[in-house]
């Protein structure tokens with residue numbers, strides 16, 4: 001469950017807020033897509049929801065936890081236990097292979113399951129890359145590793161920033177099927193930022209971010 005109320009964020013030196021009184025509710029098992037012009041603040045909103053950025057005002061409640069009350073190290077622990085984040089730039093650990101990248105958070109959380117991870121990687125078309133160093137993978141392969149890593153520890157909330165941005169149409173279809181199916185089956189809340197109308201249209205709630213607020217599409 002994600003509950004955001006009257007959220008405002010202004011970057012230092014900016015003349016106006018990039019997020020301006022934004023509210024959003026995504027219940028367990030629900031999905032929301034967010035589209036919008038480049039630079040309108042979509043990634044900023046995800047960074048606020050993940051606790052990487054601090055808001056000026058307003059509240060964010062994720063899985064029953066008010067984010068603003070957490071210290072930096074509590075926010076790290078909270079993310080590990082409850083959040084799956086798919087970053088626009090993947091943020092994979094270059095020194096690890098595919099398997100260890102995907103296992104990373106699940107091992108920290110204590111719910112690593114070899115069989116589950118094998119199935120997830122196979123379903124993402126990465127069966128031949130378990131041992132590959134991530135630096136040798138294509139952009140689309142790295143993107144699928146990032147998706148596997150975000151889902152493998154079975155988070156209650158998934159935040160995805162352009163999860164299909166580097167994928168061809170067919171792979172994009174199968175990856176977004178997997179992402180939306182995961183959230184429905186696990187009862188997780190999904191917020192997906194995307195420039196793809198196809199991906200956006202799969203979400204139960206579809207929004208456009210404009211002038212710091214969400215408009216229903």
Ligand SMILES: Nc1ncnc2c1ncn2[C@@H]1O[C@H](COP(=O)(O)OP(=O)(O)OP(=O)(O)O)[C@@H](O)[C@H]1O
Nearest residue numbers: 011012018036037038039040041042043044045088
């Ligand atoms: N750490 C930061 N400090 C100052 N300004 C920032 C910071 N991060 C982002 N911005 C600015 O905030 C605005 C929104 O950026 P953001 O990345 O959230 O946009 P976006 O909608 O995700 O864009 P895109 O679709 O191109 O990825 C941009 O003008 C950007 O330059």
